[in-house]
Amino acid sequence: MSPTVKNPQGLIPPTVTVADYGRFTTKSLTLLKQPSAKAGWAGSLKKGMKVTVQAKADGGWVKIKSGSKSGYIKEKDNLRLAGPHSVAVYGTLRTGQSAYNVMGGFQQKEMNQRISKTALYQLWNRNWTFLTNGSKSVVTEQFQYSDQAGPSMLKKLDRYESQLKYQGRVMYTRQKVRLTDGSQSWTYKTTLFSEKVVKRSGRYISSGDFLKRS
Amino acid sequence: MKTSQKSAIERPGRPRNQKVLLAGATVLALTLGAGGLVLANSLGAQAESTTKASQKQLADVARTDAQTGEKVYVDAQAQVIKSLGEAGKLTVEGQKKPSFEITVHSVKTLDSCTLRGFGEKITPENGHFLLVDVSASLAASAANAVEEEIALMPLDASVFGVSTGENQKVAYQLDTVASYSCEVENAADIAVGAGDEVRGMLMLDAPYDSGQIVYDPEKTGGWTWGY
Numbered sequence: 001m002s003p004t005v006k007n008p009q010g011l012i013p014p015t016v017t018v019a020d021y022g023r024f025t026t027k028s029l030t031l032l033k034q035p036s037a038k039a040g041w042a043g044s045l046k047k048g049m050k051v052t053v054q055a056k057a058d059g060g061w062v063k064i065k066s067g068s069k070s071g072y073i074k075e076k077d078n079l080r081l082a083g084p085h086s087v088a089v090y091g092t093l094r095t096g097q098s099a100y101n102v103m104g105g106f107q108q109k110e111m112n113q114r115i116s117k118t119a120l121y122q123l124w125n126r127n128w129t130f131l132t133n134g135s136k137s138v139v140t141e142q143f144q145y146s147d148q149a150g151p152s153m154l155k156k157l158d159r160y161e162s163q164l165k166y167q168g169r170v171m172y173t174r175q176k177v178r179l180t181d182g183s184q185s186w187t188y189k190t191t192l193f194s195e196k197v198v199k200r201s202g203r204y205i206s207s208g209d210f211l212k213r214s
Numbered sequence: 215m216k217t218s219q220k221s222a223i224e225r226p227g228r229p230r231n232q233k234v235l236l237a238g239a240t241v242l243a244l245t246l247g248a249g250g251l252v253l254a255n256s257l258g259a260q261a262e263s264t265t266k267a268s269q270k271q272l273a274d275v276a277r278t279d280a281q282t283g284e285k286v287y288v289d290a291q292a293q294v295i296k297s298l299g300e301a302g303k304l305t306v307e308g309q310k311k312p313s314f315e316i317t318v319h320s321v322k323t324l325d326s327c328t329l330r331g332f333g334e335k336i337t338p339e340n341g342h343f344l345l346v347d348v349s350a351s352l353a354a355s356a357a358n359a360v361e362e363e364i365a366l367m368p369l370d371a372s373v374f375g376v377s378t379g380e381n382q383k384v385a386y387q388l389d390t391v392a393s394y395s396c397e398v399e400n401a402a403d404i405a406v407g408a409g410d411e412v413r414g415m416l417m418l419d420a421p422y423d424s425g426q427i428v429y430d431p432e433k434t435g436g437w438t439w440g441y
Contacts, residue, residue: 098391102332123404124431125372125389159331160395165403166366167410200364 012036013058022183023064023079024086024144025049031071035061042071048085048144050110050183067108082176082184085150087157088115088140089187091129091210095141098127102160105153108144114180114208115140115187121202122213128164129210130171130198131189139209142185154186161188169193280305281312290381292435293428302429302437306355313356314367314406316429319347321441323423327396339390344376344418344441346427348402354409366405368431369412375428376420380438384428385421393419 012034027047032039035057045051045066053075055063062075073079092099095111119134131138145153154174164171172188179185190198205213279286281303287295296302299319303312324343326335348369356365371389394417402414418427430436 092391099395102329102395124368125370125404127389127391127394128404156331160329163330163394163398163401165401166405167403167407171404197364200362201366 012039013061015055015057015061015063017055018053020052020054020181022179022181023051023053023081024083024183025051026078026080029073029078031064031069031073033071035059035063035072039072043069045069046107046146048083048146048150049108050083050086050142050144051079052181053079081182083142083144083186085145085147085154086183086185087143087145087154087187088113088177088179088185089143090115090120090131090138090140092127094210097210102157103143105145105149106143107146107149110142110144113140113142114138115177116180118177118189118208120205120208120210120213121198122205123198123202129205129213130194130202131177131187132195132198136208137180139207139211140179140185140187142179142183157188166194166197171197279303280310288435289438291377291384291428291438293380293384293426293430293438294436295380296437296439298439298441300439311353313353314351316348316350316367316369316437318427318429318439318441319349321346321427321439323441327392327398327417329395330397336392336395338419339392340388340419341421342419342423343393343396344388344420344427345398346374346416346418347413348416349411349413350406351411352406352408357408365408368405369402369416370404371416371418373429373431374416374418375430375433376418376422376425377428377438378422378425380426380440382426384426384430386433388418388420390419393417 015035025045025047029045031042031044033042049066051064051066053062053064060074060076061072063072093103094100114137116137117134118138119132119136120138121130121132122128158174161172162170171190171194173191174186175189176184177187278284289295294302299317301315301317304314305312322345324345326337327343329336350367350369352367359365371393374388375384375386376388377384396417398415398417400414402416403412406412424441426438427441428436428438
């Protein structure tokens with residue numbers, strides 16, 4: 001066994017590409033051009049932003065990308081799995097759809113995401129689409145809200161999504177779901193009760209995409 | 215969707231040869247099950263002139279209420295005419311007790327409503343919000359008409375229409391996002407299931423501030439109440 005050798009001061013560790021995965025920033029972060037504390041400034045990110053981790057380097061460094069920004073940060077304590085104020089929407093709340101206007105005030109929107117292990121069903125009403133458990137994935141958009149706006153927005157959406165009931169029980173509740181990139185967001189999903197109603201009575205949208213429900 | 219048993223249901227005033235199948239559930243159930251039959255009828259009707267088709271429908275209606283024996287009135291749009299507070303009924307052939315009943319108790323016209331959860335005022339997309347007090351019941355036996363699906367009758371804005379008066383063309387698509395987004399106290403369930411009774415409030419987004427409100431999931435003739 002060869003002895004452990006510390007990296008000499010100033011040596012830049014090699015970067016290894018990894019399969020992309022999603023995380024959220026736990027605080028405001030400074031991005032660096034290289035995986036070294038002495039590297040130059042490459043940008044900054046607000047707390048609560050969704051990022052994609054693309055590569056890793058010794059010392060706990062990761063290369064992340066968020067929109068047009070990319071750079072290196074230390075992963076530990078700076079990234080988290082779940083966005084406390086991140087909401088994944090898949091139906092009329094999506095960009096350009098009929099109820100999109102209620103989604104204002106976000107600090108970031110990530111398009112073309114997918115919620116894993118779910119399915120999409122539509123009932124008789126053209127505006128009602130329901131996310132259930134399933135074996136495939138459903139197209140979604142992730143909206144990230146700040147610590148200031150997030151709690152209030154979640155409360156508003158909880159109320160907005162609470163009206164549809166069958167046999168006096170709500171059809172949607174806010175639940176945490178995992179996306180195919182490994183990140184977690186809140187979404188409005190069927191309950192065990194309403195999932196049965198939807199699956200037995202609704203139409204399965206095989207594309208998993210509200211915009212391709214035909 | 216599989217249907218184990220077809221249930222022939224007659225609406226007083228409904229064409230006798232037009233069976234409603236309480237299959238597949240959810241409105242979809244109703245729409246696909248019953249809608250399948252209705253579609254067939256509709257396609258057949260297209261071969262005739264509108265006048266002929268209407269005459270045929272009107273000439274072939276159940277003329278009395280199976281339960282009360284009272285005369286049934288149907289308008290030229292194949293809607294059975296009811297007064298506010300009076301129930302529209304679907305009755306299985308040969309029986310007197312209705313399998314399904316629906317009643318519009320009152321209708322209030324509003325210029326705006328509160329966006330649920332957000333508190334802002336929003337206005338209707340079609341012209342007028344109608345806040346409807348509605349009740350419905352579905353017999354437990356309706357569940358026997360389906361196998362895997364859930365027997366239910368829809369009660370949401372998508373199955374209602376409005377017209378300017380009796381015999382006038384019915385406008386549908388009152389289920390706008392604006393109407394869905396309104397804060398509604400004591401909102402009605404989206405449907406009534408087998409063995410259930412439901413009463414609550416429903417918001418519609420209508421082009422007319424007065425006229426006739428119509429409950430007609432199949433868009434082939436239902437019941438109408440003046441407001």
